[in-house]
């Protein structure tokens with residue numbers, strides 16, 4: 001199997017200020033794990049292009065794109081919501097983050113690689129069609145899904161989201177769109193404190209209480225995700241890969257470990273093999289405990305590469 005690793009130095013330039021959990025060190029932590037591992041010819045590095053305005057307009061309103069541009073400061077920070085600061089280079093980073101997923105979709109659907117992982121920030125799954133929130137500016141995975149549907153003519157795309165937070169933005173962007181199946185596992189109650197499926201999306205909901213660990217998580221995936229994805233038979237699987245359900249995270253209260261990320265990644269690879277000719281594009285969402293993040297992202301990547 002060959003796997004694309006898509007990132008860009010511009011993603012480091014989105015500056016959220018001192019002490020903010022969504023920081024450039026997150027990507028450095030993943031990169032450090034990758035550089036410490038022996039180089040593998042099956043991993044192919046690609047630079048993330050910037051998503052174009054046309055590509056972003058598939059998932060966001062024009063008014064929102066203009067508002068976002070107007071909020072970017074020439075120095076320092078402005079806040080899009082209480083959690084979401086932006087700096088002068090934030091939009092460049094955000095366009096690379098969405099562009100990475102789009103590139104991943106092109107590479108995978110073009111048969112150039114089997115699957116792809118996008119090491120990008122800011123994350124995207126909280127961004128709604130007309131609203132930035134929860135560290136997210138553009139719906140990165142949503143941009144990739146829309147590209148697969150509109151540009152490549154796919155009819156069924158599944159988005160699997162194992163971030164500890166509900167991907168409310170992805171749900172809102174694809175509400176009432178039968179071409180997209182969204183599967184969530186998330187802690188509830190927790191930010192963003194909206195009901196799963198409450199945005200009208202075709203969502204599979206598996207809320208988990210604080211303190212839940214490997215057993216509850218794996219049961220939720222087996223009971224809710226696997227039958228739904230089998231019934232939907234997606235032609236492409238996108239993954240909102242947040243690693244913040246890890247037990248070392250302080251922003252949330254689930255108790256997963258790296259073996260759970262290996263396990264869920266293996267299930268996703270099996271689903272993709274069964275329905276989507278193995279085609280997976282995964283992109284980083286959350287994950288703020290830096291050592292755990294680096295380790296778990298590498299574990300996920302190694303499963304995509306067929307190594308673990």
Ligand SMILES: [Zn+2]
Pocket residue numbers: 163164165242244285286287
């Ligand atoms: Zn999260």
